[in-house]
Amino acid sequence: MGNDFDWMLIANVLPILLQYLPVTLEILFFSIVFGILFGIVVALPKLLQIPILKQMVTIYISFIRGTPILIQLFLVFYGVPALLKMIHIDVTRLDAMYFVIITYTFSNAASFAEIFRAAILTIDRGQLEAAYAVGLNRAQAFLRIILPQALRIAFPNMSNTMISSLKDTSLAFSIGVMDMVGRGETLIASTTRALEIYLALSVVYYVIVLFAEKVLKRNERYLNRYMKEVAMS
Numbered sequence: 001m002g003n004d005f006d007w008m009l010i011a012n013v014l015p016i017l018l019q020y021l022p023v024t025l026e027i028l029f030f031s032i033v034f035g036i037l038f039g040i041v042v043a044l045p046k047l048l049q050i051p052i053l054k055q056m057v058t059i060y061i062s063f064i065r066g067t068p069i070l071i072q073l074f075l076v077f078y079g080v081p082a083l084l085k086m087i088h089i090d091v092t093r094l095d096a097m098y099f100v101i102i103t104y105t106f107s108n109a110a111s112f113a114e115i116f117r118a119a120i121l122t123i124d125r126g127q128l129e130a131a132y133a134v135g136l137n138r139a140q141a142f143l144r145i146i147l148p149q150a151l152r153i154a155f156p157n158m159s160n161t162m163i164s165s166l167k168d169t170s171l172a173f174s175i176g177v178m179d180m181v182g183r184g185e186t187l188i189a190s191t192t193r194a195l196e197i198y199l200a201l202s203v204v205y206y207v208i209v210l211f212a213e214k215v216l217k218r219n220e221r222y223l224n225r226y227m228k229e230v231a232m233s
Helices: 007-018 021-047 053-066 069-085 096-121 126-133 138-175 180-191 194-223 227-232
Strands: none
Touching: 007 180, 007 194, 021 053, 021 096, 021 138, 021 180, 021 194, 053 096, 069 096, 069 138, 096 138, 126 138, 138 180, 138 194, 180 194
């Protein structure tokens, strides 16, 4: 094989890489859904000023922010089985996909927790008092009044986190998950054409990110559909 750049190879490998797109999207979907749910739980101790839990959550968020996602992947992949082995639970044969989803869930939850906390703090406390006045308890007031508004306020930053998480999923192959990048690495090994394969991967990720940005922007406009009318009234 010559050393000339092969444009046709890019066109030929794109369909092969796209066959593994569902793996990437599966990682992204579950890590975002679980990350949002866990992020809300993580945000509560700091919002409610719960002793001990607040400090634990602060350390957790600081650790996630201060370490690369690749290191977190290895810590979960090797650390979770080692910890569970101490209580005689063997998960060494578990599919690596589960460890990837766990890692990205924890990583996303730390970001979502801070995003939710900041959004909730911007909401006028008078709305809580009004909710109490009409007979809602704290949980009902949070779920019906505070949380919907917080999600609308937080959505732009949540979108940025989702896009970043989509790109970070490219590291899943490092612990054995055969996603698009993992398949790309096998193609590089068989064709010795690294530049063409990485360009093909970059095209796929770029198109996915552009599409995701458009969908998220449309959802953001939908969430804010009444705000312009409120501002004008």
